[in-house]
Amino acid sequence: MAQATERPSGRDETEDERADRMWSELIQEVRVTQMGVQILFGFLLTVVFTPKYDDLGDTEQTIYIVTVILGAAATGALIGPVSLHRLVSGRRIKPRAVQWASRLTFVGLLLLLATMTASLLLILRVAMDDGPVPWLVTGVVAWYLVCWFVLPAWARRRYTSRD
Template sequence: MRQEPQHTGRDESEEERADRMWGELIQEVRVAQTGVQILFGFLLTVVFQPKYARLPDADQVIYIVTVVLGACATGALIGPVSLHRLVAGRRVKPRAVRLAARMTFVGLVLLLATMASSLLLILRVATHDAYVPWLVAAVVVWYLVCWYGLPLWARRRHAGSDD
């Protein structure tokens, strides 16, 4: 008795897949974009606070690094929107989706670094305690588990699946 081939995955063309993946990517970027823009906006106001001038040099350097990281994260997470706008109608959507996905991944890495350095600065100013780097490291490990570890584990666990 002959067995029917099992249907796995979606029955879609490369263009249909690119359309679907673009929609999913933009939804994901909206979440990250909002977070990074709010964080970046708050970071931009810190330098105008009277207490900023009294910060030790090390904390001012952490602040500058944090602002630059936030600016880079913002650029990487807004990049897919600009990419889509500039290549729309040029029949390059599958390639554009792959490039936008890479920009989004880089943006998320930069967002993680921005959040970690923001947390380091805030906790250093708020507590001046020696446990601050350990606390920040624990939060970074948590981010790594949530943002990369669990998704990679799920991908690996279902590696036999299509897509």
Template sequence: MADTAAGAERRRGRNETEEERADRMWGELIQEVRVAQTGVQILFGFLLTVVFTPRYATLEDTDRAIYIVTVVLGACATGALIGPVSLHRLVSGRRVKPQAVTWASRMTFVGLVLLLATMTSALLLILRVATHDGYVPYLVTGVVVWYLLCWFGVPLWTRHRYTSR
């Protein structure tokens, strides 16, 4: 009998109201966003300085195009990952936290995808400039596969494997 009660408790999850759940999820989301924000802001800050270096003038047209795309992606990723903070500030006290959590979660996911694209194009640019070798696209592809596995593959597999249906 006790095993059945324990199993039922596991299936039900936490005993919290919608507001308590939204508060908990908001706290967890903001902690996750802090990690991603730091990474994207450091990368974006570095990218902004490149155009002011003497080496920039010597870049090939293709490398300049990759640089511009990378900066724009970095700006978009920064916006998406800072968006949840602005959202919270603008809707705080309006009794819409569950909806705010949903939208902030979506912005964070978009921000992670944009961060992946930014890191990919930054890596492509750096390796092209550093090596001029034909194996660069293969290296970048390998790193992208690794990011996809770490950021999306393992989490989705874990969700599928360990959540109840």
């Protein structure tokens, strides 16, 4: 039987048990983000086929194209952990697979942030006067940054033991 290693978290688990637990947690997180990015991406794909698309100016069409590309990239990064797991399953490299899947998920979150920002920019430019649009987009992006990165970083720093 493998010797359990001490972890700062206080859990009594082997490296494999820890990788299994972390994999399960990661997949639950990815499920939430995958659904959101896939719905957003699916909606974006339909826009080009609407009559309104032809009425968009060059700037709005460029924003749309960039947004679709960002959405496609975010979708790829957030589905990547599933493919990674399937291709390396049974190879006894789960701890490394968890690290790579975690990195893909983080990149996917950054791409999702960019996709949502560009989508919001496009929608608000079409829906209202340009004056308040940059301020509104900046405010929402700041909120995303606080919720997705600042608060977790603060909690990590505040509550992680320094042993």
